[in-house]
Amino acid sequence: MPENEITPESVYLNRRDFIKASAAVTAFSAGLVTGCAPGSEDVFKARPEINLTPLEKELYPAPRTTRYKMDRRLTGEEVAANYNNYYEFSEIKEDVEHHAQKLSTRPWQVEVTGLVHKPRTFDLDDLLQLFPLQERFYRLRCVEAWAMAVPWTGFPMKALLDAVQPMSQATYVKMTSFYHPFTAQGQLAFWQPWPYTETLTVQEAANELTFLATGIYGHPLPKQHGAPIRLVVPWKYGFKSSKAIQKIEFIDYPPMTFWNTLQSLEYGYVANVDPGVPHPRWPQTKEKMLGTGEIHLTQMYNGYGKFVADLYA
Ligand SMILES: Nc1nc2c(c(=O)[nH]1)N[C@H]1C(S)=C(S)[C@@H](COP(=O)(O)O)O[C@H]1N2
Ligand SMILES: [Mo]
Secondary structure, eight states: GGGGOOOOOOOOOOHHHHHHHHHHHGGGGGGGGSOOOOOGGGOOOOOOOOOOOOOHHOSSOOBBOOOSSSSOOOOHHHTTSSSOTTTBBSSSSHHHHHHHHOOOSSSOEEEEEEEEOOOEEEEHHHHHHHSSOOEEEEEEOOOOSSSEEEEEEEEEHHHHHHHOOOOOOEEEEEEEEEEOTTTGGGGOTTTTTOOEEEEEEHHHHHSOEEEEEEEEEEEEOOOGGGGEEEEEEBBOOOOGGSEEEEEEEEEESSOOOHHHHHHHTSSOOOOOTTTTOOOSSSSSSEEHHHTTOEEOOOGGGGHHHHHHHGGGO
């Protein structure tokens, strides 16, 4: 990321304080969304249709980590929530928000299994309480050449690895999303390898950037973003960031994945963002920001090389 565009870290202020202090604070607001380009304050507006459980009311908004700086304005929440890839529900990005509401996301369990010393099935509320939530600003770059910059809330996947203790033979982590064709009509396409699966190496999963998100914009994830829990790997193309995960398996072979199985020429297996690797349909040297339409040059590892380049040395 271009260091010269980084806003210096200042004071952390959570949203409740922000709202309480609004009048007095307006004059200084440009500096409040720390580590972000100016203009980003506007995006922290509660979506009224989201009902929080008592536990969620305690946990959101979560403290912000200032370690991962953002070199551009955050994408507007309404924009990000109405332009989604979620093929279980629709191939039309603007229709996903509507159809995804049918998915029941509570109760929800995540089974962590395979080559681990302490296999465990976590209830979503266990995860929320076991692993302290934090907020991070990340860019997400879809292979289709659009990008967004959003505040995720969640916890590092490393914390989950520490809890289940992968065995030394485990080399890959396979993540499987829900399978419910009665709710998700896209899953009726019998020629597609449902449920959605993605994979990381165990080393990638343990990288500090690898994040399990349960929230966005300071509140729990809306369904179209992959509620109640989704992966976020900002140095890889968006399709690696699986939504609505139900199973996390540690294995000793590279598993098949949804998009790579369907169309390996368009969806690579490792899928690190790389402007030097052309794509048959979409330009990979540039990206267009959702909402503003701003064009940026796509960076190697989506600009996160300082954290991940060592993995591929
Ligand atoms: N289960 C599931 N996860 C998924 C997808 C999907 O179709 N199904 N699409 C992926 C793609 S291609 C992208 S770009 C991102 C989009 O995330 P967003 O809609 O929250 O912006 O989700 C990824 N995760
Ligand atoms: Mo994507």
